[in-house]
Each structure stands twice: as C-alpha cells, then as structure tokens.
Amino acid sequence: MGTTQLESVPEPKYWHLRTVLSEALDSEFSVGEVLPNERELAARFGVARATLRQALEQLELEGRLQRRRGVGTTVAPPRMGVAVGTEQHDWPGTAGDAWQSVDCTHAVPPAAVAAALESGSEEAVHIVRRSRTGNGQQVAAELLYVPAASVPDLTAIDAPSGPARARAVLRELQRLELEGRERSVELGSARADDAKELDRLPGAPVLVVTTRFVARGRTAAISVATYRADTCRLTFGDSGGMEIHHGPERQAS
Amino acid sequence: MGTTQLESVPEPKYWHLRTVLSEALDSEFSVGEVLPNERELAARFGVARATLRQALEQLELEGRLQRRRGVGTTVAPPRMGVAVGTEQHDWPGTAGDAWQSVDCTHAVPPAAVAAALESGSEEAVHIVRRSRTGNGQQVAAELLYVPAASVPDLTAIDAPSGPARARAVLRELQRLELEGRERSVELGSARADDAKELDRLPGAPVLVVTTRFVARGRTAAISVATYRADTCRLTFGDSGGMEIHHGPERQAS
DNA sequence: GAGTGGTCTAGACCACGGT
DNA sequence: CCGTGGTCTAGACCACTCG
Secondary structure (H helix, E strand, O other): OOOOOOOOOOOOHHHHHHHHHHHHHHHHOOOOOEOOOHHHHHHHHOOOHHHHHHHHHHHHHOOOEEEEOOOEEEEOOOOEEEEOOOOOOOOOOOOOOOEEEEEEEEEOOOHHHHHHHOOOOOOOEEEEEEEEEEOOEEEEEEEEEEOHHHOOOOOOOOOOOHHHHHHHHHHHHOOOOEEEEEEEEEEEEOOHHHHHHOOOOOOOEEEEEEEEEEEOOEEEEEEEEEEEOOOEEEEEOOOOOOOOOOOOOOOOO | OOOOOOOOOOOOHHHHHHHHHHHHHHHHOOOOOEOOOHHHHHHHHOOOHHHHHHHHHHHHHOOOEEEEOOOEEEEOOOOEEEEOOOOOOOOOOOOOOOEEEEEEEEEOOOHHHHHHHOOOOOOOEEEEEEEEEEOOEEEEEEEEEEOHHHOOOOOOOOOOOHHHHHHHHHHHHOOOOEEEEEEEEEEEEOOHHHHHHOOOOOOOEEEEEEEEEEEOOEEEEEEEEEEEOOOEEEEEOOOOOOOOOOOOOOOOO
16 A cells, blocks of 8 residues: 555646646636746746647647747637638628638639539639638638639629739629538648738648538539637637637546 | 859748658558658658657648557548538437437536536536547547436436436437527547547547537537547538548649 | 747657557 | 657757847
8 A cells, every 4th residue: 555656647748737737827827918938937847848838739729828939928818709601601702701802813723622613623713812800810811712614704804813803703703693502621730821821830720611602503612711720719500609618627527 | 143042931841841741642652551650751851750740740630641659650541521510400319410329427517518508517417428430430529418407307217327328318308499509610639538539649639519509598408529630521511522622732823 | 139939959768559 | 579659858049029
C-alpha cells in the first residue's frame, strides 16, 4: 500500500497543461486580457517553450485563445454564431445575405471544381470573390464559380472586372430558377491567399463550406466558402442563439 | 538585373514541404500506401524531424495522411461524406438513422448543456451514448442529453442502463411532437474519452455538431455529436455525392 | 529597439504495434 | 524485440508590431 498510484496512465505534459490553462482561463482571466508571454509561462510551469506552445495551440484551436506575432496571446471571446444556409432556397447575392462582393475574374477553376461543374476541365468560368465580416473582422472568404452557361445574357462589356462585374454576375444568376442546393462542411487549412485575407497564418484551420447550386437539372454554380475555424460556429436552420459547449469541462460519468 | 529574386517572401520550410509532399501524394502514391518513416523523410529533405512533422501534421489535418504510432504514415482515402440532418425533421433514433445506441446513464450534464436545456444546473438528465460508423470504422460519437421531463412515462425499472435503456429513452422521446431543430457546427478537439472511442489521440481535431430539439415550445433534448475531422466531410440537405476540394491545388488566377 | 510569437535544429526518451 | 510515431528539451534565429 505504500505506493501511491500517481499516474498509472501519465497523460502528456502538454495535455495536462492545456487543462490547467483552460481552467485558469475560466476563473482568472477575462475576454481580451493578455497572457504572460510564452517564455515566461514556460518557465512558470517548468516546461520547454515548445511544450507550452503545444498546449497553447490546442487552446487556440478550441477558440479559447488568440495569438498574434509581435503582440501577444489574448483570451478570445466565445465563438460567434454565423448563420449559413438560411434554409430558404436562395441564390447568393440576394438582398442582405451577409456577403459583400469583392471582385470578379474569368479563369479556369481548380480541377475538383471543374469536375463538379460538369464542364470541360479547361473551360474558364466567372469567379466571384466575396467576403463576410462579423464583429468587425473578416470571418470568411468565398469563391463562387459560375459557368458562362449559367449567365448567358451577361454583357461582358460594361464591367470587365471588379465589384460591379461581380454584382452583374449575381444578378444574372438570380434569373434562373433555383431547384436545389447541396452543402457540405469539412475541415481544411487556409491557403496563403485565404490566410492573408482572414488575417491568419497559412495553414490556419478553417471550415470549408461547399455549396452546389442546381438549376435546370444541372449544376449552375459552386460556392466554396472558407470560415475561420477558431472564431466561428456555423449555425444551420436559423437563430444563432445556441450557447453550448466550451464552458468549464465536466465529465458526464 | 543580375539579382534573381529567389525568395522575396520566403515561405516557411514546413509549408513548402507540405506542398511538395502533397504533390508527391497526388502523383506518386496510392491510397493505403505507407510512406517512408519520419526520420528517413527528414533526412531525405534535409530538415529536422520536427520540421518534417509540422508538414505531416498539416497534411493529416487536411485528411491526406493517416499516422499511427507503432505502424507508420499511410496515404488516406478521400474523406467520406457523412449525411447529417436529413432535413426532414425527425427525432434521433428513428428507423435507420445511421446511429447505434451504446448505453444510457443518468447524470448531471456539463454546465453549458444544462443552461441550454433550461433546467437546473444540478439536475440529472438521461444521457444516451450513441456511435456511428462508416467504411468499417467509427466516425462519430454522440451524447444525447434528455431531461426527465421530456420522457415522463419512462419506466425506470426494467432497463436501468445499457443499450436497452437507451432505446427506451429514444422511444419515449419520439412520442413528443418535434417542433423544430437548431444545429451548429464548430471545430473542437477530442476529449480523452472521445479520442479513445474514435481511435485518435486526445486533442485530435473533431467537428462538433450540436443539435437542439424543440418540442412543446421548450428544449426537449440536446445532442452533441463529435465527428472525426480528418476522415469526414459533413453533408447537409441530401446526397453525399459532392466531390469538391482536395485535389491537386490550382490557383484561380 | 525591445518584445512578442513563429520557425527551426539536433538531439533524447517514451508508448505503442507488430514479430 | 525492433521500428514506428509521440513527447520533450534547450537552445537559436527570424518576422512582426509597436512605442
């Protein structure tokens, strides 16, 4: 009996650290507060900085912390609920749909998108870039791929590029009768350009929402929207009023 | 002109490595194939193992690789589409809904769930555990929180716990008229128990799908489903037939 | 320029899966 | 047992932000 079984299954240091820090965040810190720097924290917990960083990465992934080079580590606010797919079947660009058109180009889409569009893989399409903001910061970037066949009456002359052209494409698109929508969500990592737009580093975790719009029995458009996974909780159906998860963890025996 | 601008914005080694490996996966490897071990790969690319690992972590996050301790790193199959929310408003447990009941306990839920249930924060509820498989492996674990008030006629005697009790709770739940559902998706990291069940390490990235079931104007149940983010693509609406993303990356102009 | 987080190194040892 | 990926260390330097 003399042997007190301290750690029969010793959990990794960084995981234990994550738990300790998480509880500290719940009880001793408030939103926006900056933590001590990494070297200081590492010393305080008696671990190498790399180990501490592993714990911080976890907490950042969970949306508890926000780290910025040259600035510091701050306590993140609870994730904001962003409504996606208001369930009424609507084209993108319909009045007040939270997105803002940025510009519009004409180029060959990535192979995966081309396949889904059932178009030739070397055929150029309209690519509308849009962005979405919430709580004053950009939370999502979207690329909307529209084959020329979906906007036959588009007059290519008056607005060769830019926001005006983007709006023109969306307007033409809305003339089609939308028959259905398929949507999927998966985890991804931000490419360099998305990362920059979302004010994150390349490789930052993002939620990729892919939507296929169906009209006249064919795929009329494909939307690939990239949401910051650290700050966003995607809500479906309606009302983003849910506030579950991400409190002090308690285990339900 | 003599100065060739090699790397005006030198990207990190691990990011470049990720790209190189990603292209190699596209062209030189097939699904299920095992890669050379990390020490070998690191040596081959002339980087430290930690740097190589950073690249591998990215690719694993993107669902391109699967790493298992004691075994090796293998090329992952494309993510499977898992239908979530068949859009017809149904209670969980309705005929063939892809979930399998595991057991049922009676305990106090985590604070965040208790708040959403609008019950007292120290009030015990039924907790049904269910699991979901796809392609022969477990892809999701669910905890369904059901307040006693939602299943008033439950006879607590004949099945005190286990799958039988779980089914009894679901059966009673289905007697209520379902008025609505709210759903949200966010990124999380697997807790120790979920990780074990999903055959991942603690902290592995997961997609947390939270559903609030509304009946008689109140919250009748809360479901928290945890999906493996590396292997799953959540599909909404219907048909998981979309195959976008995660091909050879090409930039759209 | 001072201070922050981000990247990278070259080691060591551990935990696990198969033999 | 060996080989694998997982954890951890103690450093170094870089890139960024801000006063």
